[in-house]
Amino acid sequence: MRFATYAERGRERVGVLDDAELLHPVDAASLIEVLDELPAAGAAALDGPPGPPVSAVRLLPPLRPPSIRDFVTFEEHVEGMRGGDGVPGQWYTAPTFYFGNPHSVLGPHANVPMPPGTERFDFELEVAAVVARAGRDLTPEQAGTHIAGYTIFNDWSARDLQAAEMTVGLGPCKGKDTALSLGPWLVTPDELAGHRDADGLLRLALTAEVNGEVVGSDLLSNMSWTFEELVAYASRGTEVRPGDVLGSGTCGNGGCLAELWNRGSDRPPLRPGDTVRLTVEGIGELSTTVVAGAVSHPLPAARRRPRHRPGG
Template structure:
């Protein structure tokens, strides 16, 4: 079973897909559905499956939900090694990375769906993809232990936080982390797979051993296993919930996988921009075993609105 949001006959619905058939849920949106009690959700699914279905190829997929927040972690050591060298010119992994699963907040209003065009970020000429898996929270919680966090997971989905590497490299010199280099687009989807459906993929350490593949214009660029994460998702959730409430619909992404999960990692390892940055016309296909595939085409973006440099000030005081 997969949970999704879709357009059919001019209307937008949330629903469940079984095999190649989509059934509409009687919920305003999937985010509302996640806020219901588990028994209410189960009853809604039962009602949906008794109703008429629509062939999956006849619907247009949207991002599966509108999350209230998106936290994006950096949980793959191999990715940190390569991208740090590419973006900052520094080798190795910072000691601090090993101490806690660091994350940043990204823009929940810039989501695009699989099949959508992705415009170049204004002012950028160095576009990159990032292959990630994300967890969707299904129950509110605060100050959770990793053991408790497991019961707060509703399901899993694919995530691609597109990166304008030239903008990112410049703005991170200020020391606040990425902003416009990440702000313009993220792909989420194509649907959410319930957590229980992935239990057969767990290894003896509790990690999900899903195969991950990244392709550009039909050529495989990267392959990895989700189980190469340094922390399982339960640890990420527990850390995010320290002193902060997680709510149904919140999305927590793994961070980019290694071994070619993005172009910048490869650039850092080889010292050359090969494969080259993405440009209009490129097609990017990201796949995770048991979760599905995201495909997007790159198109030209808008010209940046000019912003003046900072004004020199006298710093006079009243």
């Protein structure tokens, strides 16, 4: 099943798509409310009368995630981003991730503003799994039943801001703080079961285009960990909760412009007016246009303070 969140007559609605691309309203205020019972909620909605065609509504993000973890699971992407320096040995030991900003989530076709102060704006082609219900210290086998479905994830990145802040040993932070696109809908695992390979990875074709030109393509099955393993690792020593989003990380072979730059490409960074289209087999596509962002208001450099101590 495919579940969407959409705007209709000033209201936010949840619906499930039928084969004719009609939305059947789901009895829920948000998709998160029914993540643990999607098949039943979808079946009940499909038994009722259809609502509008999906082409007649404005699609919103499928959900508003309480947290976002973005992993880096494609070895080729790591190689490309490091410009020939090789993959760190630590990368092979565990699926590393950073936390994203849940307040920056945009819908599948919403315009994306340039982050203030950047001159090197970039997209990132990813797929995300959405957590269905709470769990802690899960095994990969247990984690499979905690995945509600999958959606496309575009981790927009201000590469110059990201590079500067990561020299401090933290981040990425402001470099990935302005926008994150999800959509167009949430696809339940049963829809993609036929795409699994012998290792349990989803063999889905991924394509990235800028202004109609293909700049990258890969297979999701080139991930070095399964989504079940990502959920299990995310739950280690803590809790994952309904609606948590876990990104695959950027695919290789042109899954972002920075990888191409590090391989010698002179392709320019994204600018206002550029349209990025990301397509994932079995899920759908995001097509979004970059627009001008806010002005960057200057801040002073760090104040070099005298180091007084209590009682001094």
